[in-house]
Amino acid sequence: MSLTSSTLERYVDRISPVHALDARVKVLMTLGYILTLAFLPNGEWAALAGLAGLLWWGVWQARIGLGLVLRRAFVALPFALVAVSLVFARPGAPLFDLTIGPWQLTASDAGLIAFISVVIKSWLSVQAALMLIATTQVVDVFLALRAFRLPTVLVAVMAFAYRYLFVLIDEASRMLRARECRSAAHHGRRGGGSIGWRAAVVGQMVGTLFLRSYERSERIYVAMLSRGYRGEVRTLDTQPLDSRDRGTLIGVLATLALIIYAALVW
Amino acid sequence: MESQWLDGLALGLHIPDGFLTTPVALAWWVLTVVAIAVAVRRTGSELDERQVPLMGVMAAFIFAAQMLNFPVLGGTSGHLLGGALAALLLGPWSGVLVMAVVVGLQALLFQDGGLLAMGANIFNMGVATALVGYGAGMPLLRLFGGRSWGLAIVGFVVAWLSVMVAALLTSVQLVLSGVPAAVAFPPMLFVHTFIGIGEGLITFAAIAFIIATRPDLVKSLAGVVSPAGLERRAGGGLIGGVTVVGLLFAVGAALASPLASGDPDGLERVAEDQGFLGRASDAPYAILPDYTIPGIDGSISTILSGVIGVALVFVLIYGITQAVRARRGDAPNA
């Protein structure tokens, strides 16, 4: 897991037409975009290009630098290894043969198309998700989820988790650093102990972290009680969308629908 | 950066968007929403208001605990998924909620796993791990008569099982999405056999440590070590748990047998017989496969069936959340 979200947080405070949009609109647009990609049949290159263009236009509007988004979007790439198998799995016109040990694999054109489509779709989906989080405060995403009628408790738990995530990650990294500092090895002797022992050390760290977290949650609970908490989670209610928000949402969703329609019908 | 890639390869459980076909992704969203709805209701009715901060901090804890790793071999590292641990410490439904939040935040903040694929990811790494952890853990625990060191050993076993189940489900979803079974199952299960051992060892050590330091906490948390807690859930739970464990081993064996023969086609046939294999080469966008709407030509009816499918999912999700809210009596606030 990468902890580079802070590199994205730098972009959240920028001022742009995309940043200014309501979080609910951006969440819906992101979901709509990813769903559109999912619905798109394989090999619809024109539609894929259109979708990429739409997204990159948004990135440009948001002034967050296309390079960053493209690079960060490669996180999903390891999974593409699994998708390579599609090349050999789909029936279609044979392209070439590959022999690995006892297996004789035949690549097909349909398979190649499926593979490339899946990788591009995945790459674009990650970019859309990145775009959302680079232009929207996480708390506003939570508010949007609440507005979409997710159970209050669930959103409240998410907010707590988000708040203490970094506090506990700091604690965890301090533990790792402390272990590092004491992980010495004698010259010429194999250091580090057995795997079981190493796992036990990590297990104890996990246990310690659990106890600290548990005790912290008790102190937090007391702090909440002290400020009037009675078991009911309260937040300010959200404001209605303005006309620019609504216009953008309708425009983008209509474009997505058009792309899908064009790809399937023509 | 490099080790992060290796981890990504080794763990391989956060499915990004694009790899699951829409029907598969949406089907698992439905399952996940149902599971979360049950969990919200259960935690809401069984436990007090202390739960909200507790579960929030616990989700952050699991998140951070996943960072604590130890070197295994060749640059790979062992680390925690945490679903079984969460369920054993907090109880099954709190465990489900905590893990759902963990997986959701990973996708949202770090793009670890897709948004459309999140339903599947939450189910694999959250719902299944927590329920297997608890469902298989309770009957095993009873074998040890509820002794506290029993909980630690059970921790190892169910942690391993939970990882295998998560890997198995991930493979199933990939196969349903058209990846050949021979590619999905063997490497996934093979790699996770070892990753599961890491998970088991860490879970074991963590629980042993917690029992040694704050035994009061473990008792109050899930009620699993106390005689009363054991009493309460005897009967149906025991049978259910044993069934789960048995089924898991049976599925494992079924999958392993064609593996042993080294014939990928054989495996694929097994998968097909058991209904695992979807229509690998069908249009992946067909939400209602084989259902074309009469009187409307092919592509339009495909679009329509897609739209209807999505609408159904949203109606279902909406309905369930509404039902939960009504039951919980959540008032819209100040």
Added chain:
Amino acid sequence: MSESIPRPALAVHGLRHVYPDGTVALSTIDLTVAAGEKVALVGPNGAGKSTLLLHLNGVLRATAGQVAVAGTLVGERTLAEIRARVGMVFQDPDDQLFSPTVFDDVAFGPLHMGYPRDEVTRRVAAALEQVGMAGFERRMPHHLSLGQRKRVAIATVLSMDPAILALDEPSAGLDPRARRSLVTLLQQLPQAMLVSTHDMRLVRDVFPRMVVLSGGMIVADAPSATLLADAALLDSYGLEAP
């Protein structure tokens, strides 16, 4: 039930607290704090300072004796009212600030007091202004410095407009500059305060009156200037002159 006693900000009578494990943390505490009065609570580790503070808003319940805040007795039925009157700030701001943004956190108290949207926003703005943290509304507590987090922590209770502030070791861990600005802040706030601390310079700079707690009992209660000059007394309770 508003049983009226003359109205000091805080009146503690014969307070005793025994923890479930049998530890007698407070034996018989009698303490009165007048409206607007600033009182320092000092004493060695384990003296019972935190335990005493937690009684002020009913998080801990008295084993014997009673506590009244602005004339209202602390009890099951008055809890909501009491918690609005007592602004409790805990030592670790990471416990106090549990919301994802500064705004949400400062708004938490007013929201639970049932104020409408406009009033909540107004109170948040005023409280942040008071502690010099206006403009930080959208920030995550995690991204603030310790000194800033302490200030926001105080704002989280100021927004509830309390009659008395109860602060647990507010200056712990602060660098000199952050400490300096905390001193200024505490001097400026009009509320009555009961502040536990090990920081004798803070006592000298902010608090005219000082209460020394040891072994669950009040062993001295006098003007700070007098007690801080009494080297023998300070020494016997493990305290140091500023």
